[in-house]
Amino acid sequence: MSALPPPAQALNDAQIAEMLTPQAMWRDPALVRSALIALLSSIVVFGGLAWLISGTEGWESVQRSFFNWEHFRASFPKIWDGFKLNIKIFMIAEPIILGIGLLLAVIRASRGPALFPLRAFAVVYTDLFRGAPVLLVILTLGFGVPALRIDGIPNTPLVWGTVAIILSSSAYQAETFRAGIGTVHGSQRAAARALGLSSTQAMRYVVLPQAIRRVIPPTLSGFVGLQKETALISVLGPLEATRQAQIYGSLHFNYTSYVVAGLLFISITIPLARFTDYLLNRSEERRSMGGAV
Amino acid sequence: MSDPILSIRGLYKAYDQNLVLRNINLDVAEHEVICLIGASGCGKSTLLRCINLLEEVNAGAIVLDGMPISSDAPNLNRIRQRVGMVFQSFNLFPHMTVIDNVTLAPRKVLGVKRSEAESAGLALLDRFGLVDKAREYPDRLSGGQQQRVAIIRALALQPQVLLLDEVTSALDPEMVGEVLEIIAELKHLGMTMLLATHQMAFARQIADRVAFLDAGVILEIGSPEEIFTNPREPRTRQFLERIIGAEPGGALPVTATH
Ligand SMILES: Nc1ncnc2c1ncn2[C@@H]1O[C@H](COP(=O)(O)OP(=O)(O)OP(=O)(O)O)[C@@H](O)[C@H]1O
Ligand SMILES: [Mg+2]
Numbered sequence: 001m002s003a004l005p006p007p008a009q010a011l012n013d014a015q016i017a018e019m020l021t022p023q024a025m026w027r028d029p030a031l032v033r034s035a036l037i038a039l040l041s042s043i044v045v046f047g048g049l050a051w052l053i054s055g056t057e058g059w060e061s062v063q064r065s066f067f068n069w070e071h072f073r074a075s076f077p078k079i080w081d082g083f084k085l086n087i088k089i090f091m092i093a094e095p096i097i098l099g100i101g102l103l104l105a106v107i108r109a110s111r112g113p114a115l116f117p118l119r120a121f122a123v124v125y126t127d128l129f130r131g132a133p134v135l136l137v138i139l140t141l142g143f144g145v146p147a148l149r150i151d152g153i154p155n156t157p158l159v160w161g162t163v164a165i166i167l168s169s170s171a172y173q174a175e176t177f178r179a180g181i182g183t184v185h186g187s188q189r190a191a192a193r194a195l196g197l198s199s200t201q202a203m204r205y206v207v208l209p210q211a212i213r214r215v216i217p218p219t220l221s222g223f224v225g226l227q228k229e230t231a232l233i234s235v236l237g238p239l240e241a242t243r244q245a246q247i248y249g250s251l252h253f254n255y256t257s258y259v260v261a262g263l264l265f266i267s268i269t270i271p272l273a274r275f276t277d278y279l280l281n282r283s284e285e286r287r288s289m290g291g292a293v
Numbered sequence: 294m295s296d297p298i299l300s301i302r303g304l305y306k307a308y309d310q311n312l313v314l315r316n317i318n319l320d321v322a323e324h325e326v327i328c329l330i331g332a333s334g335c336g337k338s339t340l341l342r343c344i345n346l347l348e349e350v351n352a353g354a355i356v357l358d359g360m361p362i363s364s365d366a367p368n369l370n371r372i373r374q375r376v377g378m379v380f381q382s383f384n385l386f387p388h389m390t391v392i393d394n395v396t397l398a399p400r401k402v403l404g405v406k407r408s409e410a411e412s413a414g415l416a417l418l419d420r421f422g423l424v425d426k427a428r429e430y431p432d433r434l435s436g437g438q439q440q441r442v443a444i445i446r447a448l449a450l451q452p453q454v455l456l457l458d459e460v461t462s463a464l465d466p467e468m469v470g471e472v473l474e475i476i477a478e479l480k481h482l483g484m485t486m487l488l489a490t491h492q493m494a495f496a497r498q499i500a501d502r503v504a505f506l507d508a509g510v511i512l513e514i515g516s517p518e519e520i521f522t523n524p525r526e527p528r529t530r531q532f533l534e535r536i537i538g539a540e541p542g543g544a545l546p547v548t549a550t551h
Contacts, residue, residue: 190384195402210388
C-alpha cells in the first residue's frame with residue numbers, strides 16, 4: 001500500500017479568496033497551451049492546403065475565373081440587392097412555416113373522433129410535402145399556378161415559389177414540433193387535467209411550452225436550411241442573389257459572382273449554425289446537471 | 294349522520310381484460326380521512342384516478358356532494374377542479390415558477406384574476422412555509438419541497454376532496470416528515486382526504502378509517518384500531534405482518550385476535 005501524503009495545511013482566507021477569483025484566460029497556462037496548439041495546427045493544415053492548391057497547374061486560371069477581385073467588386077452591388085430579396089423571402093416564409101408547423105403538430109396530437117378528418121388531412125399534408133423534392137414543388141407551383149390565370153390571386157412566380165417553400169418546410173417543421181410534443185411525459189398532461197384544465201388548455205399551457213423549448217435547436221437548423229432554399233426560387237426567374245450571380249457570370253464569363261453569392265449566404269448561415277450549437281451545448285449541460293426542461 | 298361528500302357504488306374498472314377494481318363501495322363523510330392500504334398492484338392508484346375521472350370506469354357510480362359524476366360529463370373540468378389530486382411523482386410543471394404552478398388552474402379554470410390568484414397563492418405558500426420559493430423553478434427545490442408545492446397547487450382550487458397517491462414514496466426518507474406534516478395539518482383544518490399509502494404508522498395516526506384493498510376488492514374497512522390491532526380478515530393480517538416486518542421502527546402491535 002502506498003503511503004498517503006501527510007495532511008495538508010488548511011488554506012488561509014487570502015488563499016481561498018485567490019482560489020475563488022476567476023482567472024483571466026491568458027493566465028491559465030493549460031488554456032494558453034491548448035490555444036497555441038490549436039493555432040499552430042491550423043496554420044500547418046490550412047497553410048499546407050493553400051500551398052498545395054496554389055502550386056497546382058490549373059490554379060492560376062481558377063483564381064482568375066473564381067477569385068477575381070475586380071469582378072468581385074463589380075458584381076457585388078447587384079448580388080447584394082438580390083440577396084436582400086432572399087432575406088425578404090426568408091423573413092416572410094419562416095413565421096408562416098412555424099405557424100403552420102405548430103398547427104399541424106397540434107392537430108396530429110389531438111384526440112377525439114370529431115377531429116379525425118383534420119388529423120387525416122395533417123398526415124396527408126406532411127407526407128406529401130415532406131416526400132416531394134422541394135425543387136419539384138417550386139417548379140410545379142411557380143409555373144403551374146400563374147399559368148392558370150385565376151383572377152384575384154397574385155400571379156407572380158415569386159409569390160408561388162415562396163408558397164412552395166412554405167409548404168415543404170412547414171411539413172418538416174410539423175414533424176419537429178410533433179417529436180417535441182412526444183417528449184413531454186404523459187404525467188404532465190394528467191396533472192394538468194387533474195387540475196381541471198381542458199385538453200386544449202393542457203396542450204397550450206403545459207405541453208407546448210415544454211415541447212417548443214426542446215425543439216429550438218432543430219428548428220434553428222431548419223432556419224439555416226430555409227435560408228439556403230430561397231436560392232432555389234431562382235429557377236423561376238426572380239432576381240435573387242443566385243440568379244444575379246448567374247446573370248453576371250454569363251455576361252462576363254467569370255464565376256467570381258458565384259463566390260460572392262456563396263459568401264453572402266454563408267455570412268448568415270454560419271452564425272445561425274454556431275448559435276444552434278451554443279443552444280445545444282447549453283441544453284446538454286443542463287441535462288447532465290440533472291435539470292429538467 | 295349527514296350525507297357523505299363522496300360516495301362510490303358498485304365501481305368496476307378493467308384495463309382490457311384485466312379486471313383491476315371489483316365492486317368498490319365506499320362512503321366518505323365530510324372532514325373524514327380515509328387511508329387506502331394494500332399490496333402493490335392491488336388497485337389503489339387506479340381507484341384514485343377513477344374518482345378524479347382520469348380513468349373511465351366500466352360500471353358503477355361516483356356521487357360527489359349529491360351529484361353523480363362521470364368522465365363523459367359535459368362539465369368535466371369543473372368537477373375535476375372540485376376533486377384535487379396529488380401524484381407520487383409530483384408532476385410539477387418544470388417550465389413554470391412555483392407561484393405560476395399554483396395559480397395556473399385558478400386563473401385558467403376558475404377565471405380568477407392574476408393578481409388575486411397570486412395573492413391567494415402566496416398566502417397558501419406562506420402558510421406552509423414555502424413563500425420564499427415562490428419565484429423559483431421546481432428543479433431548484435428539494436423533493437420534499439416539490440411535493441409540498443404539488444399539494445398546495447391542488448389546494449389552490451379549494452377542492453372538496455383531496456386525493457393523495459403515495460405522495461411520500463418518491464422521497465428520500467429525511468423529506469417524508471415535512472410532507473406528512475402538511476397532510477396532518479390539512480386534517481386539522483378539516484380537509485376531506487382519501488390517501489393511498491405504504492406508511493402504516495402514518496396511516497394509523499392520521500386515518501379516521503383504513504380500507505384494505507386486496508386484488509381490486511375492499512376486503513376490510515374500519516378504524517385504524519380495528520384494522521391494525523385486530524383485523525378480521527386473515528389476508529389483512531398477512532399483509533400487515535409482511536409490511537410491518539419490513540418497516541424498521543414502524544412496528545405496530547399486530548396481536549392475535551383476543
Ligand atoms: N394504464 C394501465 N394500463 C393497463 N394496466 C394498468 C394501468 N394502470 C394500472 N394497471 C394495472 O392495474 C393494476 C392496479 O394498478 P395500480 O397502479 O392501481 O396499483 P397500486 O395499488 O397503486 O400499486 P402501487 O402500490 O404499486 O402503486 C395493476 O395490475 C396494474 O398492472
Ligand atoms: Mg399506485
